[in-house]
Amino acid sequence: MSAYRILIDANDQKGIVHNVSSIFYKYDLNILSNNEFVDKDNNKFFMRSVVDGDVNLEDLKKEIVDILPKDSSVEVIEPKKKNIILMVTKEMHALGDILIRHEAGELEANILAVVSNYDKLESLVSKFEIPFTTISHENLDRDEHEAKIIECIKSYDDVDYIVLAKYMRILTPTFVETFEDKIINIHHSFLPAFIGANPYKQAYERGVKIIGATAHFVNNNLDEGPIIAQEVKHIDHAYSWKDMQRSGKDVEKVVLSRALKLALEDRIFVYANKTVIF
């Protein structure tokens, strides 16, 4: 007897819940938790159920697919550790938070490797016996540099997510398409405010009273991918932009770890450049 996660993303129509729950009932599955959401404007239906029972997953999935409208997406997932690769540049806070959570067994994840364009964080990562690969961008154009990173990532099997834990270079469309819907980024801003470089300096100059951070999937429009999680922190006039940056790190690491946890637990649906999170 195991617990399984069933994720359904379908065009809405009457009877979906009835039909799906009939299948659960037929297979004698016990519903541990169940979340549904209907987006009326877009006529979309989302459902995440956790069930336990004794069932052939392929059969279960096939039956669910059969009773859903065409073009529906169904996933039947047996929870296990997902494989992730971290990409970093020089800052330690977001990486460190993930490493400690990993070490504490808080994450349903294996960290396969950490990839960086600098070697600065190698000594930290190596403490945890996780492979660290430095791929310098020096003397390489953007495509050449990314080709090397892609090669490195592809040398690992079954990579579920690539986590940009303060990787400070912009990715090309090629990179993004190669790992579509798999790249999670932390943006050091309360998006869509202060898109782009040095948001803390922008925020300082604007005199805001709150700073924030945003975790999102990466798509081809810089900083415009589907938002997973956001958090903010009150500040005041006494914060220089360096204070804001320093203070912002605490928000960044919290938000990135929260988003990663949601992804690892299969709680995120993406559509219309937005997320549904159960």
Next chain:
Amino acid sequence: MSAYRILIDANDQKGIVHNVSSIFYKYDLNILSNNEFVDKDNNKFFMRSVVDGDVNLEDLKKEIVDILPKDSSVEVIEPKKKNIILMVTKEMHALGDILIRHEAGELEANILAVVSNYDKLESLVSKFEIPFTTISHENLDRDEHEAKIIECIKSYDDVDYIVLAKYMRILTPTFVETFEDKIINIHHSFLPAFIGANPYKQAYERGVKIIGATAHFVNNNLDEGPIIAQEVKHIDHAYSWKDMQRSGKDVEKVVLSRALKLALEDRIFVYANKTVIF
């Protein structure tokens, strides 16, 4: 075609969702939103569905009751304004917030009357053409005083909720039993901290860095009824206890209005001295 709210509180057993959704399907009801929660420890199942369709509510309810375990509770509700009575003493902030929301049409409620042990707030209430009754506690023992209030409340038909918007007297078990599960109170503290009188002074003396407020149903144990909503606010050493009290008012009114809104929208289940809120 109308929207109805269906609330189910049952002992959990396999097939509940299937059986209920079968009934929805049979009556050709469209599920607008659906929330479920299973408390494994207590083997309890809770469900709140909003459906639209054309159906006889009595028939629908009967069918649902029939497929549920005994001792289940089912409500099929046609949304309409609920009748509420406010009880106050001398403070204006919580009352004022409800009056303005009522005036703005934000609340699914008719305010039948405001009852107070002082006349101080009569001028405010009368601006809104809502009956205000002063029932002084002077020269009356507690039972006599409450008997008068109960008589006043009972002179109104179909009172759904009694909202204690800073009513500063302790209610007797008789009063509470008379209006069981119908009394919503705002406690000027982050319960269970600082139970009882003058919590701000207690909080000041303890040197806390956060103050809060709690909205809860009233039961016979003072300040120990099921919690509906809580909110907090950061403070610092510069707050005197009067500052804390002043500042706490903003938290109190927000929390009470939030709890009242949840109640009016039939989003609250109560069990085991706790609430499930959808």
Next chain:
Amino acid sequence: MSAYRILIDANDQKGIVHNVSSIFYKYDLNILSNNEFVDKDNNKFFMRSVVDGDVNLEDLKKEIVDILPKDSSVEVIEPKKKNIILMVTKEMHALGDILIRHEAGELEANILAVVSNYDKLESLVSKFEIPFTTISHENLDRDEHEAKIIECIKSYDDVDYIVLAKYMRILTPTFVETFEDKIINIHHSFLPAFIGANPYKQAYERGVKIIGATAHFVNNNLDEGPIIAQEVKHIDHAYSWKDMQRSGKDVEKVVLSRALKLALEDRIFVYANKTVIF
């Protein structure tokens, strides 16, 4: 013996605190509270002291001015109710919150009048015996309309602040200059995100997980004046943009009232399109 507020905005130089506190000492003034801030980047010094004692305010001010660098600004204020005029359109929540606070005696303010381009809120305002003037914009060009509003406002003496409590029209540079540094606005967005019209719809489409509101002084660049206060609220995918708008009202009214309170207590300095708040 009275309490006075002393506000100093000066170019920083060594000895300011010493020189100012010498004057306080000489006049035998008791310092009740004292806040200082030095902006090193801009070499600016800000100070707000509350003192009590028996002193001629003109003399005190003159002595302080004399020991400060040229181009310093000094205010010596005897706390009293400030005169404010509210401008609104059709929404009740921000206006209502201010009216109730005013009625409860929470604000150091006299509300001289409420001015609107619609008559919708007249019935609410008249309950509180505050003059309400409808100045419709129909059949008037923007300058003509504003000329009438300016005339109306100028018919009142000593207006300290004009509070835009959801006044939904853009003000011209002429209007803004006429009441420079006196206009406080609530913007229904976490600025600088979603500048302009219908920010909730923009936020919905962007799929944000937090919404917010910003109170700011109005200058000639729409939505770009100095920020006084900001607040946010977590939301999720289940919020339609109308839900966001509804829910955002609670944030808006809280932020506007907080900003107004800061202004009434002379706690705000403006410089470099930012605010220092003590």
Next chain:
Amino acid sequence: MSAYRILIDANDQKGIVHNVSSIFYKYDLNILSNNEFVDKDNNKFFMRSVVDGDVNLEDLKKEIVDILPKDSSVEVIEPKKKNIILMVTKEMHALGDILIRHEAGELEANILAVVSNYDKLESLVSKFEIPFTTISHENLDRDEHEAKIIECIKSYDDVDYIVLAKYMRILTPTFVETFEDKIINIHHSFLPAFIGANPYKQAYERGVKIIGATAHFVNNNLDEGPIIAQEVKHIDHAYSWKDMQRSGKDVEKVVLSRALKLALEDRIFVYANKTVIF
């Protein structure tokens, strides 16, 4: 030219600011930041100034002491890394957060050692080349066990703070007195709610909608020492007490690190079992 921190804790009297700032002026010190607070009820004056200049610290301190009322406390501090010892039991989150901040250079601290009653966290700590000492409490009474810990701590010179990063045993008065005002604890509750053991289970049973954590100095009354920082997190009915515990860890580590940072930067005054924090 260096920056110094001057901390003054005195009975309030007229002229303190004047007299202190006169000394700063005389020594040609530049005031980088300045915070003052007067507690009128207790007639106490607190001041924290950061100044830069070229001065003999002993002379400066002596002059300040001379102009203050008797029984005042004055500290003149040249900022440098403080020496801290961490005490832990088995949980990794709070310890891990401090280790990463230390590694990242975020803390003004040297971690001299980690002491634990179990060896579980030794492998994590040894990665960072920090001494780890296991002092098991097995077969020892409380006094014997603590005597060993005290001996261990005293083997290090100049220990500024002892940080209980989820050390799960109650300390005796002897221990607390030995390191008076030096012990910082994280309590896994929003004190004073849920004092004592298993607060998450208590919170679950009470059905609270917010959980929290409190960092405080330890005194002889368990969980009743002066509060430094508090933070909370909203939860709902779907949280089991284990979920609350898991989720609470994020609050705990944030609050403890914040409190530690405040201590390391000499921002905390303690009096009347409360803290003043600049």
